[in-house]
Amino acid sequence: MNTTFLLKFVMPAIFILLAASLMFIALKTLFQRRPLLFSSRWLFGYMCVVFLPNILNSINMGIYSKTIGMITWISPLMFAVMLVFFWFQMKGYMAFAISEKYFRDALLASTSVLGYTVEETMSRITIQETGQAIQVSIQGWTGSAQIKPVGKDSGDLVKKIANEMNVYFRTTPGAMNYIIPWFYLIMGFFMVAMSVWMLTLKLR
Numbered sequence: 001m002n003t004t005f006l007l008k009f010v011m012p013a014i015f016i017l018l019a020a021s022l023m024f025i026a027l028k029t030l031f032q033r034r035p036l037l038f039s040s041r042w043l044f045g046y047m048c049v050v051f052l053p054n055i056l057n058s059i060n061m062g063i064y065s066k067t068i069g070m071i072t073w074i075s076p077l078m079f080a081v082m083l084v085f086f087w088f089q090m091k092g093y094m095a096f097a098i099s100e101k102y103f104r105d106a107l108l109a110s111t112s113v114l115g116y117t118v119e120e121t122m123s124r125i126t127i128q129e130t131g132q133a134i135q136v137s138i139q140g141w142t143g144s145a146q147i148k149p150v151g152k153d154s155g156d157l158v159k160k161i162a163n164e165m166n167v168y169f170r171t172t173p174g175a176m177n178y179i180i181p182w183f184y185l186i187m188g189f190f191m192v193a194m195s196v197w198m199l200t201l202k203l204r
Contacts, residue, residue: 012195014053019191021046026185029097030178034169035106036097037162040090040146047086051079091155092135092148093162097181100140102174107136107147109172110164124150132157143177 029036055076095103111118111127118125126133133150134157149158 008198008201010056011053012198014049015191015195015198017049018046019188019195021049022184022191023188025096026181026188029176029181030185033176034097034173035095035102035176037093037095037166037169039162040092040094040148043094044083044086044090047090048083051083055079092146092158095145095165097143097176097178098138098145099143099175099177100138100145102176103138103145105174106165106168106172107161109168110161113164114160127157130157134158134161140177141179143179143181 025036107125108118111125116130117128119128123137124133124135132154134154135148135150136145137148138145147158147161149155
């Protein structure tokens with residue numbers, strides 16, 4: 001893969017894909033006026049695409065370099081290790097355009113619908129009937145939150161709760177926080193502009 005093809009076609013396509021992902025989150029929450037809750041694995045896929053230009057560029061330099069040393073492959077190996085780390089970190093479900101109270105109300109209402117009694121602590125809830133625990137992280141000022149399973153036996157529980165929370169968001173209005181959607185929308189437009197500029201770039 002030569003540098004011209006990488007810069008004029010591959011990189012713009014990646015930027016367009018990234019922009020589409022950000023703008024989808026932004027527009028869906030802004031137009032529907034309700035939070036967006038989905039699996040964190042989708043964000044892992046997004047991170048893979050984010051790191052792809054650096055990995056491709058490093059591999060391209062290694063292929064066309066006259067002297068291939070260890071330093072050439074450090075960058076892609078480093079990104080590969082980071083992706084493995086993100087794979088283990090990005091479990092559970094992420095919510096956007098959410099207020100702290102709205103998210104908490106949805107979480108407690110969903111566990112109640114499923115017939116569970118919960119015990120709340122600082123960063124997790126414990127199902128009293130089963131002893132299963134769920135990690136809860138809420139960033140109220142940005143309007144984002146995450147629920148993650150604690151242990152392998154909590155994975156299915158988190159999925160059931162997330163499904164009920166989506167039902168709650170569709171049927172029960174609440175306070176929203178649009179900081180992330182507007183930020184994603186602006187970044188999406190910047191990425192589209194960058195893609196157009198790269199497509200029109202004249203290379204020797």
